[in-house]
Amino acid sequence: MFTGIIETLGVITNIDKDKENLHLTIKSTIAPSLKINQSVAHNGICLSVVSIENDEYIVTAIKETIAKTAIGDWQVEDEVNLERAMALGDRLDGHIVQGHVDQVGVCTNITFEKGSTVFTFSYLPTKNNITIEKGSITINGVSLTVVESKKNEFSVAIIPFTLAHTTFKHVKMNTRVNLEFDVIGKYVARLTKPELF
Incomplete structure (x- = not known):
């Protein structure tokens, strides 16, 4: 974990x-x-x-x-x-991440804003994964909050510290990244729409 x-x-x-x-x-x-x-x-x-x-x-x-x-x-x-791996009793500063990649995403847009960099990623619909605005997503192991959520696409805003201290500084257009969707969201989706799985 x-x-x-x-x-x-x-x-x-x-x-x-x-x-x-x-x-x-x-x-x-x-x-x-x-x-x-x-x-x-x-x-x-x-x-x-x-x-x-x-x-x-x-x-x-x-x-x-x-x-x-x-x-x-x-x-x-x-x-x-x-x-x-997280030590039992530590603070959970990010969110629950299993280290099990759900699928690969592709960077489709990068926008430089005052104080942050917004990255947009798309992913294939074949796995029925979803995001929600203000929900959690893990990109290349980094726990992030979804800024905007669309069908098979989402964006995240990266602060300068995260950009400098992770591999986000190497992400360009068409870079492939590992995506792990929120584990709670995956269970909810499976329970509410079992026909999709």
Whole structure:
């Protein structure tokens, strides 16, 4: 379980393709404090640590993860948002995030406003996911509030601090991102419209 509050950034130093899996080596300041088999969210994808050496660690993504996320777009030297699992009893500063990506979204517009940057994302309707204005959404692991919600499209406003300290500074038009929709909203949608699932 995560909160969507990014702790730090990591840098991909190696990507090793092994049959249908990807082994990713990540360099980060949190590496020395990690443990084998610990869960860490990487751009919102929950991956288990399989190896640690000094300031680098390795995680493995399987075929299903590669197919359902934007992890296949990652390259060596890319930065990724990192968050360790929430400790029981900690404040929940973001919202309840599972680290299970629902689908990939695409950036369709970026508007620079006084004090914030507004990003608009679209997503395919095939998964029947929804957003609501002022509801929660997780983009590449970052817990955000939806500003405007339309059918298969939504926007979020990013404050300068978040822009500077997450991978949002690298998001451009047509950038693919990992989306995790609000878990409570997903249950409500399934209960009220079971025919869609």
